[in-house]
Amino acid sequence: MSWTDERVETLKRMWGEGQSASAIAKELGGVTRNAVIGKVHRLGLSNRVEEVEPAIEAPAVAAPERPVPAAAASRPAAAPVEPEPVGEAPLEAEPVAEAPARPAFNPVPRRPIVPAGQPLPPQPSANEISPEALASVREVEKRARKLTLMELTERTCKWPIGDPATDKFWFCGLPSKPGKPYCEAHVGVAFQPMSSRRDRRR
DNA sequence: CCCTGATTCGC
DNA sequence: GCGAATCAGG
Numbered sequence: 001m002s003w004t005d006e007r008v009e010t011l012k013r014m015w016g017e018g019q020s021a022s023a024i025a026k027e028l029g030g031v032t033r034n035a036v037i038g039k040v041h042r043l044g045l046s047n048r049v050e051e052v053e054p055a056i057e058a059p060a061v062a063a064p065e066r067p068v069p070a071a072a073a074s075r076p077a078a079a080p081v082e083p084e085p086v087g088e089a090p091l092e093a094e095p096v097a098e099a100p101a102r103p104a105f106n107p108v109p110r111r112p113i114v115p116a117g118q119p120l121p122p123q124p125s126a127n128e129i130s131p132e133a134l135a136s137v138r139e140v141e142k143r144a145r146k147l148t149l150m151e152l153t154e155r156t157c158k159w160p161i162g163d164p165a166t167d168k169f170w171f172c173g174l175p176s177k178p179g180k181p182y183c184e185a186h187v188g189v190a191f192q193p194m195s196s197r198r199d200r201r202r
Numbered sequence: 203c204c205c206t207g208a209t210t211c212g213c
Numbered sequence: 214g215c216g217a218a219t220c221a222g223g
Contacts, residue, residue, distance in 0.1 A: 020205085020206065020207085021206080021207065022205080022206080033206090033207090037206095037207060037208070037209095038208095038209095040207090041207095041208075041209085046207080046208080151205090153204075153205070155204080156204090175204095
């Protein structure tokens with residue numbers, strides 16, 4: 001395989017979307033993640049900071065990180081602060097700013113994309129699941145690895161746990177069954193034979 | 203062990 | 214230019 005314009009385009013797009021090198025390699029096919037990474041570097045876009053798509057803008061917090069405005073030059077022995085030399089500072093001063101007391105650290109500097117694979121799980125209504133399976137799930141969820149969306153891979157269980165609207169939300173993350181999006185326990189509740197979920201008038 | 207990107211260097 | 218091997222890290 002060679003880097004045709006089309007393939008390069010796909011590479012750029014996916015890299016821009018925050019996809020991992022391995023994911024991109026898989027998508028393209030015929031190349032390894034090493035090849036992708038190598039190409040990324042040769043294209044000079046290893047710096048993923050650039051945001052190509054419009055999408056929802058996350059305030060790109062640069063975080064200059066300079067809590068100590070003045071007194072930088074003269075730092076006798078009084079300043080207990082920052083042990084770091086802050087590297088050089090060949091650049092001229094640009095103190096002006098005042099950075100409000102609060103660094104205002106807005107989270108989510110990234111904008112990950114949903115990992116390939118099937119769209120996610122239909123939260124089952126806890127009512128039509130066998131007691132055994134349900135018990136199993138509860139048990140398993142205590143041991144969930146609590147992965148975040150971007151930590152999911154093809155071999156981690158993608159079963160969502162908790163309320164997405166709160167902090168108490170994560171993905172199971174336990175080893176998924178080969179070829180399945182979920183772990184043993186969750187496969188059990190996700191894929192129910194038609195026969196077992198028949199009418200159960202309530 | 204699973205995974206990530208970064209770098210090197212023979213081709 | 215390419216990418217396997219390797220490195221460094223989570």
